[in-house]
Amino acid sequence: MADDPLRRLLAHRDWLLADGAMGTNLYNMGLPPGQAPDLWCETHPEQVSDLHHAMVAAGADILLTNSFGANACRLRLAQAEARVHDLNVAAATLARRAADRAGRKVLVAGSMGPTGEIMALMGRLTEAQAAEIFVEQARGLKAGGADLLWVETISAAEELRAAAVAARETGLPWCGMMSFEPGGWTMMGVTPPQLAAQVERLSPAPQAYGANCGTGPAELLLAVAGFAASGSERPWIAKPNAGVPRYQAGRLVYDATPPVMAEFAVLARDVGVRIIGGCCGTTPAHLAAMHQALNDRPRGPRPTDEAISTRMRQAMIDSGAVIDED
Secondary structure, eight states: OOOOHHHHHHHOOEEEBBOOSSSSHHHHOOOOOTGGGGGHHHHHHHHHHHHHHHHHHTOSSEOOOSOOOOOOHHGGTOOOOGHHHHHHHHHHHHHHHHTTTTSOOOEEEEOOOOOOOOOOOOSSSSSSHHHHHHHHHHHHHHTOOOOOHHHHHEOOOHHHHHHHHHHHHHOOOOOEEOOOTTTOOOTTOOOHHHHHHHHSEEEOHHHHHHHHSSHHHHHHHHHGGGGGGGGOSOEEEEEEEEEEEETTTEEEEEOOOOHHHHHHHHHOOOOOOEEEOOOTTOOHHHHHHHHHHHSSSSOOOOOOOHHHHHHHHHHHTOOOOOOOOO
């Protein structure tokens, strides 16, 4: 890779804060249910920019573009598959402007989610076809000013390999994340140790890898802890949902409050995670609490799985969340 600003930042920082949710926050800003959030890069750029600026103000070091579903497969559902390049350029441009106005170094990560198709042999999408889809999206993100590619919520090893092709074709550094179920594997059966082993075989290998989305902070942290058994020394990423969603007064609210996500952030840092953020339901208020906790609370010993579960459960109880006793 010709330039790697993420590697340079990590060389001087113990941890970096990635931003929070895009889709769920835009929904609470007026995005109609069922509409692709990516389209707002062109139809409602002010709202997307406002959210980027709020994430920067909350302490984000890495801004994700509003392009998670801006690939040809997913945009076909909105009859916008012909606009892949333009939408990704728009998404990266909005994030780039916000990052450049931050007054400090903030990276723009070109968000790339899964295609939404099942990979062959179980499904009909071949690895070569997936690579073409990712390359098309990545070229738009690069043209708009992204510093790196941010591939997340992947469940199949084949799809992650296809995403690596996009990094190779564009020359951009990249990060890769999978989404793990509570049992400790992705929907397609990949375990954390298997992901850790796979990233070393990718060409190019991601600068950092990890887990995102899932069912909540505790479960995701337990999955990330599974990377340790691999012996991989690549930086880890942890970016969970802010708990479980519910509708409240016409808004989508998640049950992990800012203090709960702050506890997660500290635990993630102490586990050894280098890039910490939030996925669905994570607002700028959550991110600000995470940022403050990471700055104010001293590093502790590496927590055990039992300590992770106990501390996250207590944080949820203290926040007033209902805990399932089963």
